[in-house]
Amino acid sequence: MLKLPNKQYAVRYFFLVPALVILTSLPVLSKTAVPVFLLAGQSNMSGYASANDLTADQKTSVENVKIYVDMTWENNGKLKEWMTLGPGFGSFSNNIGPELSLGRTLSEKLPDTKIAIVKVCCGSTYLGNYASKPNDCWIPPSSNNGNAGPHYRRMLSAVDDAFKAFNSAYDTSEYVPMWAGFVWHQGEFDGQEKNLADAYETNLTCLINDIRKDLNVTDLPAIIAMIDVQGSWQFNSIIRAAEIAVTKNLNNVDTLDTKGFPTDGVHYKAQGQVKMGTIAAERWLDMEFVYDPTVKICQFNNMTSKHPRITIQSGWSNLIDLSGRKFAPSQGKALQSILSSSNIYIATKNRHGTGGLKIVKMYK
Numbered sequence: 041m042l043k044l045p046n047k048q049y050a051v052r053y054f055f056l057v058p059a060l061v062i063l064t065s066l067p068v069l070s071k072t073a074v075p076v077f078l079l080a081g082q083s084n085m086s087g088y089a090s091a092n093d094l095t096a097d098q099k100t101s102v103e104n105v106k107i108y109v110d111m112t113w114e115n116n117g118k119l120k121e122w123m124t125l126g127p128g129f130g131s132f133s134n135n136i137g138p139e140l141s142l143g144r145t146l147s148e149k150l151p152d153t154k155i156a157i158v159k160v161c162c163g164s165t166y167l168g169n170y171a172s173k174p175n176d177c178w179i180p181p182s183s184n185n186g187n188a189g190p191h192y193r194r195m196l197s198a199v200d201d202a203f204k205a206f207n208s209a210y211d212t213s214e215y216v217p218m219w220a221g222f223v224w225h226q227g228e229f230d231g232q233e234k235n236l237a238d239a240y241e242t243n244l245t246c247l248i249n250d251i252r253k254d255l256n257v258t259d260l261p262a263i264i265a266m267i268d269v270q271g272s273w274q275f276n277s278i279i280r281a282a283e284i285a286v287t288k289n290l291n292n293v294d295t296l297d298t299k300g301f302p303t304d305g306v307h308y309k310a311q312g313q314v315k316m317g318t319i320a321a322e323r324w325l326d327m328e329f330v331y332d333p334t335v336k337i338c339q340f341n342n343m344t345s346k347h348p349r350i351t352i353q354s355g356w357s358n359l360i361d362l363s364g365r366k367f368a369p370s371q372g373k374a375l376q377s378i379l380s381s382s383n384i385y386i387a388t389k390n391r392h393g394t395g396g397l398k399i400v401k402m403y404k
Contacts, residue, residue: 074210075146075220076156077324078251079139080178080195083163084308085225085265086114087130087137093310094127094136098144101126105143105155106209110198112162112191120201122209125157136310137161138265141317142223149325154210156217158202160195166229167243168236178226180250183243188250196254219257221324222248225265225298225316227283228306231273241282248290261327262293263320269299272306294323 079085091099105125109118114131123129125143130136139157146155162176169179169189179189188196206217224247230236244264252260266283269276287293296319301312308316 071214071216072154073218074154074156074215075150076158076217077142077146077221077223078195078199078219078255079137079142079157079159079161079223081161081224081226081265082165082229083114083131083161083306084228084267085137085159085223086111086161086163087135087139087313088132088307089130089136089310089313091127091130091134091136091310094314098141098310098314099127102140102143102147104151104153105147105157107139107143107157107159108198108202108205108209109159109161110194110201111160112194114161114163120198122156122202122205129159130313131161131163136313138223138225138313138317138320141314142321143317145318145321146324149321154215156206156209158199160191160198162191162194164229165191165226166233166236167226167247168230168233168239170229170233170236178247179243180247182250183239183246192247192250199255219255219260221261221263222251223263223265223320223324224248225267227267227279228270228273228276231267231275231279234275234278237275237278237282240279241285244282244286245289248286248293259292261324262290263323264293264295265316265320266295266297266299268301268303268308270303270305292327294327296320296323 102125106122107125107129108120108122109116109129110120111131116128116130116135117133118129125140127136127140128134129139137159139159143155143157147153164176166173166177167179169177169184175190177189178191178195179187180192181188203217206212210217224244227240230240230243248262251262252258264283264286266280267273267276269280273279283295287295296316298308298312298316301315302309303312
């Protein structure tokens with residue numbers, strides 16, 4: 041079960057302390073963590089359901105949820121900017137995907153929490169590396185000798201752009217984005233090719249592992265919305281079995297079965313999308329993922345160290361500056377030059393730890 045103290049999100053942090061500095065004051069500030077959800081996949085994640093088929097209540101906007109959408113050829117007119125969640129964030133301007141009911145359900149369960157969604161989709165795409173359509177795949181790097189497919193690379197680029205623009209979603213002097221979950225719906229096209237269907241379990245396992253690595257959250261909750269049973273993708277049983285198998289081989293991964301959801305034979309209708317998003321949110325809420333209510337920030341004045349470096353202790357995973365930008369310790373020398381541009385940082389512990397505050401030394 042997800043543990044949310046006082047119905048708030050929490051992220052465990054420790055302070056960064058430069059070793060060769062003079063401290064004249066030590067004000068302690070705080071920021072509130074904004075849970076961010078990454079949604080990705082092909083056309084049924086994009087969403088071709090008509091918003092006209094929603095009830096009046098289902099059509100209302102969700103004020104405390106912001107969404108950033110990036111698509112390739114589908115265009116709803118609301119691309120690449122943070123906006124308030126409502127209808128119309130599907131494939132085109134009057135369509136919806138699962139994002140609307142997912143955001144609404146999370147908002148209802150976490151009424152005092154600001155939430156963010158990054159949605160990156162493209163219809164008619166493959167997870168596997170389909171030789172005749174090399175530009176239409178999401179192949180993760182660890183499945184392909186370190187070479188990520190075009191849509192995987194585009195997803196990471198969209199994530200970077202979304203985080204750079206996060207101050208247009210929420211005031212970054214008060215809020216910090218933190219990854220909270222990944223929702224994946226794709227596999228119909230892989231289910232049309234036997235070799236891709238047979239490789240789907242491996243590719244999906246690698247996808248989740250690689251996303252966790254690239255987002256620097258080793259136990260990021262992942263929800264797999266299973267593909268429907270349709271004759272259009274004749275190897276759907278292999279894909280569906282692979283989706284279930286991944287949940288048994290990886291921690292903090294769950295599925296939801298879309299079999300029987302209302303469709304037109306290919307795409308989910310409005311109430312099918314509502315069910316998908318609602319259940320995905322409920323699955324996430326049932327997962328083990330613990331947060332503290334606020335992000336604590338320690339600000340140091342009169343620093344004399346002009347070129348600090350950092351040593352991060354084992355078990356501590358991420359470094360974030362006050363704009364919310366995240367740096368991985370594995371960036372090595374590149375990280376050293378980044379650190380010299382600012383003197384206020386947050387370092388985060390991975391979610392397997394017990395939390396609390398620890399000191400990481402910055403030195404000349």
